[in-house]
Every structure is written in C-alpha cells, then in structure tokens.
Amino acid sequence: MREEAVKGFLDLAKDDWSVVNELVVHSQLIRKEYDENIFYSQTNMILEYLHTPKSPLFSWG
Numbered sequence: 878m879r880e881e882a883v884k885g886f887l888d889l890a891k892d893d894w895s896v897v898n899e900l901v902v903h904s905q906l907i908r909k910e911y912d913e914n915i916f917y918s919q920t921n922m923i924l925e926y927l928h929t930p931k932s933p934l935f936s937w938g
Contacts, residue, residue: 880915 900906
C-alpha cells in the first residue's frame with residue numbers, strides 16, 4: 878500500500894503515524910521504497926504470497 882493510502886487510513890481512524898512506526902519496529906509491517914515511492918505491507922501477507930503457486934519464489938527450494 879502506498880504511503881499516501883496509509884496516511885488516508887490513519888486520518889479516517891483519527892490516529893497518528895506512531896501506529897505505523899510501532900508496527901514497523903515490531904516487524905508487523907514492512908516499509909519499502911521503490912521508484913521514489915514508499916510502500917507498506919503486512920509481513921504475514923508477504924509470507925502467504927511467497928507460499929502460493931502464483932509466486933515466482935514458490936518453486937525455490
């Protein structure tokens with residue numbers, strides 16, 4: 878999810894960025910920069926994707 882979308886959710890929840898920082902610190906959220914954009918993803922979503930047949934990494938031993 879793009880950083881702008883995360884900020885939008887925080888606004889709707891009337892919460893601040895400390896929630897995101899806490900999740901990153903506790904490895905429940907991953908922050909990645911790509912093509913001058915910042916993205917966030919839940920770690921469990923990434924692990925689930927890596928273990929599905931559609932993942933290019935699924936066949937790695």
